[in-house]
Amino acid sequence: MEFETVIGLEVHAQLLTDTKIFCGCSTKFGGAPNSHTCPVCLGLPGVLPVLNKKVVEFAMKMSLATNCVINKSCSFARKNYFYPDLPKGYQISQFAYPLSEHGYIFLDVDGAQKKIGLTRIHMEEDAGKLMHDEHNPVSYVDLNRAGVPLIEIVSEPDMRSPSEAADYLKRLHEILVYLEICDGNMEEGSFRCDANVSIRPMGQKEYGTRAELKNMNSFRNVQRALEYEIKRQQYLVECGGKVVQETRLWDDASGVSISMRSKEEAHDYRYFPDPDLVPILVDDAWVEKIRRELPELPLAKRERFIKDYQIPEYDAGVLTADKALSQYYEEVVKLCGKPKQASNWVMGDVLRFLNEDKRDIRKCPITAVALADMISLIEAGKISGKMAKDIIPDMYKTGLSPQKIIEEKGLVQITDEGELIKTLTAIIESNPGQVADYRGGKEKLFGFFVGQAMKATQGKANPQLVNDLLKKMLAG
Amino acid sequence: MKLSSKEVEYVARLARLEITDNETEKFTAQLNDILGYIDKLNELDTTGVAPMSHAIAVTNAFREDKIIDSIGTDKSLANAPDGRGEFFRVPKVID
Numbered sequence: 001m002e003f004e005t006v007i008g009l010e011v012h013a014q015l016l017t018d019t020k021i022f023c024g025c026s027t028k029f030g031g032a033p034n035s036h037t038c039p040v041c042l043g044l045p046g047v048l049p050v051l052n053k054k055v056v057e058f059a060m061k062m063s064l065a066t067n068c069v070i071n072k073s074c075s076f077a078r079k080n081y082f083y084p085d086l087p088k089g090y091q092i093s094q095f096a097y098p099l100s101e102h103g104y105i106f107l108d109v110d111g112a113q114k115k116i117g118l119t120r121i122h123m124e125e126d127a128g129k130l131m132h133d134e135h136n137p138v139s140y141v142d143l144n145r146a147g148v149p150l151i152e153i154v155s156e157p158d159m160r161s162p163s164e165a166a167d168y169l170k171r172l173h174e175i176l177v178y179l180e181i182c183d184g185n186m187e188e189g190s191f192r193c194d195a196n197v198s199i200r201p202m203g204q205k206e207y208g209t210r211a212e213l214k215n216m217n218s219f220r221n222v223q224r225a226l227e228y229e230i231k232r233q234q235y236l237v238e239c240g241g242k243v244v245q246e247t248r249l250w251d252d253a254s255g256v257s258i259s260m261r262s263k264e265e266a267h268d269y270r271y272f273p274d275p276d277l278v279p280i281l282v283d284d285a286w287v288e289k290i291r292r293e294l295p296e297l298p299l300a301k302r303e304r305f306i307k308d309y310q311i312p313e314y315d316a317g318v319l320t321a322d323k324a325l326s327q328y329y330e331e332v333v334k335l336c337g338k339p340k341q342a343s344n345w346v347m348g349d350v351l352r353f354l355n356e357d358k359r360d361i362r363k364c365p366i367t368a369v370a371l372a373d374m375i376s377l378i379e380a381g382k383i384s385g386k387m388a389k390d391i392i393p394d395m396y397k398t399g400l401s402p403q404k405i406i407e408e409k410g411l412v413q414i415t416d417e418g419e420l421i422k423t424l425t426a427i428i429e430s431n432p433g434q435v436a437d438y439r440g441g442k443e444k445l446f447g448f449f450v451g452q453a454m455k456a457t458q459g460k461a462n463p464q465l466v467n468d469l470l471k472k473m474l475a476g
Numbered sequence: 477m478k479l480s481s482k483e484v485e486y487v488a489r490l491a492r493l494e495i496t497d498n499e500t501e502k503f504t505a506q507l508n509d510i511l512g513y514i515d516k517l518n519e520l521d522t523t524g525v526a527p528m529s530h531a532i533a534v535t536n537a538f539r540e541d542k543i544i545d546s547i548g549t550d551k552s553l554a555n556a557p558d559g560r561g562e563f564f565r566v567p568k569v570i571d
Contacts (some may be wrong), residue, residue: 017541024544033562037552044555053538075529084566094564132568140563143552268490273529281535377557 001238002202005230007165007195011172012150013182014126014190015058021125021149022049024090029188033142041125041147043088043172049276051076055149058181058281059099060125060290062151064356065297066118068103070287073174074280077271084113084141084411085128090146092123093152095271095279099465105175106299107167116163116168117156124320126150156197157207162226169193170321173219174298178323179231186217199233208233213257215250223249228257301326318347325351325361326366335372338379345392350415355394366392367401374402382406382415386459414461417469420453422474424466427452438474449474478511479504 020027023040040047054404063070077095103240104119128143128156129177155171173191176182184191198210211231216222230252248257296304298320305316305326320326325346332342350366353359374392377383383391383406391405398405426450428435438445481504488495488503495503545550549562558565 024539024542025546026543034552034564035562036546037549038546042552050537050539052541057539073535083556084564084569115529130569131563135567139566139568140560141566142563181546214484264535270490278530278534278537352516362478463568 003145003199003234004202004204005160005226006157006198006207007159007162007226008198008210009155009159009165009168010194010196011153011155012126012171012192013062013153013172013176013184015055015149015151015181017052017054017058017149018054020147021052021055021123022147025147027148030387031144033140034144036144037146039223039401042236043089043146043461045087049092051277051280052149055123056282058149058179058318059121059292060129060287061179061181061294062153062176063100063121064287064294065179066103066105066121066153066172068100068118068121070100070282071097072283073097073281074099074122075278076274076277079269079271081267081269083127084139084142085092085146087128087143087146087235089190089395091125091273092274093124097279098122100280105168105171107164107171109164109167109331114158116158116164119156121151121153124150124381125255126386135232162223162230165195165226166223167269169178169222171298174321174323174393178295178298178447180295186219188414189217194218195222195226195229197226197229197233199230199237210244211245212247213250214245214247214260216250221250221252224252224255225257231255265427290312298323309333309343311339311343316346317344318351321344322361328361328364329361331368332372332375335369336375336379341375341378342371344429345375345388349389349392350396351363352394365397366395367399370395370399370401377406381413381462382463384459384461386463387413392458413456414465417465420457420461420465421473423456424449424453424469427456428473434464435474446470479507 016026019025019043020036023038025036025038025041028036031426046340052355060070062068074094075462076092078090078092079093079095096121096473098239099122103116104115105118106113108114113409126145126148128141128146129400131140131142141210155168159168160296161191173184176191184188186192191398193214193216195213196210197213198208200206200208202275211229211233213225213415216225248262249260250257258363301320302316305311306313309316311319319329326462329342329346332346333339336342336438350361350364353366354364355362367471374388374395378388380386387400387406389410390400394400394409395402415454431449431452434445434448438449448465450463453461453470454463481500484500484504485495485508488500508519553562553564556564
């Protein structure tokens with residue numbers, strides 16, 4: 001039987017505020033356990049949470065960037081459940097009245113634009129962190145993260161394959177990082193994703209029973225976990241079984257998901273309006289103020305790169321996938337004025353070096369100035385492209401300027417006609433057979449002479465000059 | 477009776493409260509009294525009145541994103557029933 005996959009995603013993104021959502025404690029990652037806590041985020045009785053205005057503004061930015069409608073009025077609710085990482089016994093979240101709804105983003109699917117709906121974006125607080133003791137039946141709780149602001153971005157069940165889901169996540173991630181409202185660090189949990197997955201026979205309208213997948217902390221894991229889950233469900237159905245609604249935990253090491261079905265009754269969160277927090281009214285003026293603060297978003301930047309720099313769509317996609325990389329590229333272009341060459345060097349050599357070292361572009365030893373200088377040296381005929389290929393690994397290793405490396409290696413290009421003519425004459429004299437054949441019409445042999453010239457000069461000859469001189473000299 | 481004793485037991489369990497049979501009976505009666513009063517309120521015609529979640533007409537109570545010194549790990553742990561080092565310690569829970 002042919003099945004169709006239906007996927008909806010819930011993304012939790014930690015917001016880059018300095019303080020927590022309802023108190024003045026720092027949100028900084030990596031502090032000593034429980035050092036960033038106060039009576040509010042510890043959930044002590046009698047305290048009053050007060051909303052951090054920046055959280056609302058950051059959430060509004062994401063809403064606008066994903067075409068959501070911001071509700072004129074929204075409010076917080078209490079989601080009640082007991083878990084030791086949640087000191088109050090409830091999480092402050094939004095339920096009936098979220099900040100924004102009805103958004104969408106576009107994905108490139110098989111060369112066409114596919115619209116993925118966003119159901120809602122709401123604000124909430126993060127929970128603390130639990131560490132389980134391996135030898136004793138106890139767990140340790142660190143509440144530094146309790147109360148760190150999150151936005152939850154809920155998609156419609158619009159994705160039809162694991163790769164679409166991974167693509168959607170990459171787009172959301174990119175937008176969040178461009179907006180500078182989330183650092184996007186998946187390993188530290190700043191960007192987390194849960195997936196709802198179901199299958200249905202091709203052509204069937206009703207959705208199948210869905211399973212919820214958790215604990216996928218990389219784009220690759222999301223895709224793998226979804227692929228596994230789809231296979232699992234298909235196998236179940238084909239064997240006459242039934243998919244049950246449950247939460248499953250992805251185990252990256254073994255490549256399988258494990259059911260988290262708890263013995264207890266289904267969750268009953270008993271949401272109700274949080275009496276401590278008054279409603280939030282958002283007027284048009286506020287929305288417009290935030291709209292004006294939006295930076296250029298990835299999609300717009302991509303289109304501008306294609307138009308202004310005349311680079312292929314593929315290049316523009318790679319260069320804008322990371323905001324810092326796009327800034328690096330633009331800096332190089334501004335300094336050397338050669339967009340296509342800059343794109344080739346950034347995408348080819350620079351990115352390869354960085355990927356090999358798993359290093360961030362912000363820590364690239366080749367500065368934008370150094371790369372632009374190198375491109376300018378090629379353009380000015382001071383070095384050949386081949387020489388540049390030879391020195392760029394040294395630029396990466398040492399962080400030195402191309403000028404410095406050329407000087408140290410004695411790599412200056414030979415542009416002296418007299419010197420080159422001497423070399424070329426020697427080549428012509430020692431290869432009379434090839435010369436005769438070339439003159440007899442075998443023009444392909446031209447490349448042979450160029451090769452010989454480069455060999456004799458260890459690649460230092462200016463290629464254009466070699467071409468011009470050879471043409472004249474071989475003409476006889 | 478709007479609320480059964482079964483529902484009262486369920487809510488008690490959700491709230492991690494242990495109650496005796498006598499208490500179940502007592503709370504069922506009390507909660508039904510409260511629901512009866514809500515029924516009385518429901519007799520009022522509220523057509524055209526927007527639902528409200530708060531009794532006060534205050535909106536947009538914000539604070540600025542400014543760090544205020546935390547109270548520190550020692551003080552945070554001072555009231556905890558159990559702790560170890562810089563952590564709270566609880567019975568092991570795995571979902």
